[in-house]
Amino acid sequence: MIGFLSRWWGGSPPAVEPASLRDAARLAQLHGASFHRGWGEGEFETMLTERNTLVHRLRQGRNVIGFAVSRMAADEAEILSIAIDTGQRGRGLSHDLLLTHLGHLAGRGIRTIFLEVEENNAPARRLYERAGFGVIGRRERYYKQPGGEHLNALLMRRDLS
Numbered sequence: 001m002i003g004f005l006s007r008w009w010g011g012s013p014p015a016v017e018p019a020s021l022r023d024a025a026r027l028a029q030l031h032g033a034s035f036h037r038g039w040g041e042g043e044f045e046t047m048l049t050e051r052n053t054l055v056h057r058l059r060q061g062r063n064v065i066g067f068a069v070s071r072m073a074a075d076e077a078e079i080l081s082i083a084i085d086t087g088q089r090g091r092g093l094s095h096d097l098l099l100t101h102l103g104h105l106a107g108r109g110i111r112t113i114f115l116e117v118e119e120n121n122a123p124a125r126r127l128y129e130r131a132g133f134g135v136i137g138r139r140e141r142y143y144k145q146p147g148g149e150h151l152n153a154l155l156m157r158r159d160l161s
Helices: 002-008 021-034 041-049 093-107 122-130
Strands: 015-018 053-060 063-073 076-084 112-118 134-144 150-159
Touching (some): 021 053, 021 063, 021 076, 041 053, 053 076, 053 093, 063 093, 076 093, 093 122, 122 150
Parallel strands (some): 076 112
Antiparallel strands (some): 015 053, 053 063, 112 150
16 A cells, blocks of 8 residues: 555656657656757657657656657667756756666667757766767857857767667
């Protein structure tokens, strides 16, 4: 009984699992809270139905608290976005989510993963470096901020083979 109540109230350990269409609104909410230009529910619905897109949700109890999205082509993939609920950050959850997501990509035959990250986003850079990604390039003035400022992006890569 205590185990049931713990799971009901969100005391269970976080679980990484495939996202479904019914998660689209929550994923959009998480993305909007994490990025300057959040993706809408319709964009997530489209990604969730595409065969070349892999979307995982991070669930704790009944609450979706994060997600990872990648697009695949041949034996390569690009991580499009990872987000964790603002109240859940700093607990190492993004690292666990990322490694599990990478494992699923490897299981689908993906050998090389790419991503872009804002150069000034130190927490995200630490996450990716800790997961084995290395910087392979830079895009000047790639991200446009709400105030009109442009920030650089770093291109990162990790081989899974």
